[in-house]
Amino acid sequence: MLLINATLATMDGSPAYGLVEQGAVAIENGVIAWAGPGQTVPARFDAGEVIDLDGRLVTPALIDCHTHVVHGGNRAREFEMRLEGASYEEVARAGGGIVSTVAATRAATEDELVASALTRVDAMIAEGVSTLEIKSGYGLDTANELKMLRAAKAVAAQRQVRVRTSYLGAHAVPPEYKGRGDAYIDEVCITALEAAHAEGLVDAVDGFCEGIAFTPEQIVRVFERAKELGIPVKLHAEQLSNLGGAKLAAEYGALSADHLEYATADDAAAMAKAGSVAVILPGAFYTLRETAAPPINAFREAGVPMAVATDCNPGSSPMSSLLLSMNMACTLFRMTPEEALAGVTRNAARALALDDTGMIAPGLRADLAIWNVEHPAELAYRIGFNPLFKRIFGGAS
Ligand SMILES: O=C(O)CC[C@@H]1NC(=O)NC1=O
Numbered sequence: 257m258l259l260i261n262a263t264l265a266t267m268d269g270s271p272a273y274g275l276v277e278q279g280a281v282a283i284e285n286g287v288i289a290w291a292g293p294g295q296t297v298p299a300r301f302d303a304g305e306v307i308d309l310d311g312r313l314v315t316p317a318l319i320d321c322h323t324h325v326v327h328g329g330n331r332a333r334e335f336e337m338r339l340e341g342a343s344y345e346e347v348a349r350a351g352g353g354i355v356s357t358v359a360a361t362r363a364a365t366e367d368e369l370v371a372s373a374l375t376r377v378d379a380m381i382a383e384g385v386s387t388l389e390i391k392s393g394y395g396l397d398t399a400n401e402l403k404m405l406r407a408a409k410a411v412a413a414q415r416q417v418r419v420r421t422s423y424l425g426a427h428a429v430p431p432e433y434k435g436r437g438d439a440y441i442d443e444v445c446i447t448a449l450e451a452a453h454a455e456g457l458v459d460a461v462d463g464f465c466e467g468i469a470f471t472p473e474q475i476v477r478v479f480e481r482a483k484e485l486g487i488p489v490k491l492h493a494e495q496l497s498n499l500g501g502a503k504l505a506a507e508y509g510a511l512s513a514d515h516l517e518y519a520t521a522d523d524a525a526a527m528a529k530a531g532s533v534a535v536i537l538p539g540a541f542y543t544l545r546e547t548a549a550p551p552i553n554a555f556r557e558a559g560v561p562m563a564v565a566t567d568c569n570p571g572s573s574p575m576s577s578l579l580l581s582m583n584m585a586c587t588l589f590r591m592t593p594e595e596a597l598a599g600v601t602r603n604a605a606r607a608l609a610l611d612d613t614g615m616i617a618p619g620l621r622a623d624l625a626i627w628n629v630e631h632p633a634e635l636a637y638r639i640g641f642n643p644l645f646k647r648i649f650g651g652a653s
């Protein structure tokens with residue numbers, strides 16, 4: 257298949273989106289065989305199906321590198337209680353917060369978890385997403401963490417989408433271990449990680465390093481076991497305070513540190529040295545009405561690649577739109593539209609240790625998004641508008 261008469265935003269790291277005006281992309285066997293100026297297409301690609309895109313923009317398909325789309329129930333009533341003036345404590349006492357999602361997730365069957373996740377994944381696919389990461393972390397015991405990860409894998413079996421799974425047993429201390437975080441880490445979190453790994457369900461190990469979650473010392477125990485099992489790590493770090501999570505992630509060569517509202521220039525330097533990606537999550541900042549923005553300039557100056565993701569979860573970021581995440585990353589955190597688009601393509605692929613997608617380049621998967629826009633900046637510019645014309649997944653439209 258040969259796509260012609262398109263503006264290509266290759267996102268290959270060259271300036272200005274890697275733009276190619278009047279470009280063309282040749283696709284063979286699900287892979288990008290050639291991409292470049294239309295007047296230089298090699299003759300061998302003229303033989304197959306030719307599709308004239310009438311000047312539309314073509315980007316790599318989008319990648320959401322941080323989601324909790326598999327979860328039971330929702331927290332709309334909690335949202336309402338907060339807006340009626342209830343404090344977090346009153347919400348928690350009423351059974352709200354992560355604990356309420358844990359109860360709903362434990363009560364749901366695997367099929368029910370898949371069905372509810374697919375409603376959110378379909379919204380993502382409709383915006384041109386081809387790859388997404390899905391975390392566990394609402395089961396908080398072996399059986400339910402495995403159930404979540406199996407549901408995540410089932411999403412990829414039921415939709416034209418790729419899924420990378422992250423084990424997030426270190427997300428919260430479950431009610432039955434209240435006040436016994438160390439015991440939970442040793443008796444459940446690490447045990448469940450081993451079982452999930454044995455079943456081939458884990459692409460990365462994540463954790464929530466925060467005062468309301470786990471200490472750096474507890475995260476170290478999980479990361480040490482992940483290292484022994486040969487599994488890469490990532491970390492929710494510096495979201496509500498600075499506990500040294502970003503530096504800890506860097507010490508373990510983490511794929512990414514995520515949230516980072518309270519990260520410092522020193523954290524950025526450590527992440528740059530480790531090659532860790534800064535995953536920027538404006539949905540949680542917006543929902544929690546945070547005031548400290550991530551140090552985008554520090555990441556820029558240190559050369560830390562920045563990704564942007566939805567953090568789609570029922571509490572702090574009940575958002576399924578990567579396009580809206582891009583707009584928020586620009587408007588709230590002053591990322592540029594080009595940085596935001598790199599954040600949901602090339603850098604998001606890097607945060608998931610994927611080297612076969614995220615750019616328009618020969619040899620990479622033919623995962624493409626074709627847009628009814630003239631310039632790539634329009635993708636971050638509009639609020640709540642989806643200009644997708646067509647998504648191509650593995651060469652198929
Ligand atoms: O509220 C929830 O359900 C998840 C909160 C979410 N989890 C995390 O590690 N950071 C967050 O903001």
Ligand SMILES: [Fe+3]
Nearest residue numbers: 324492567569
């Ligand atoms: Fe998260």
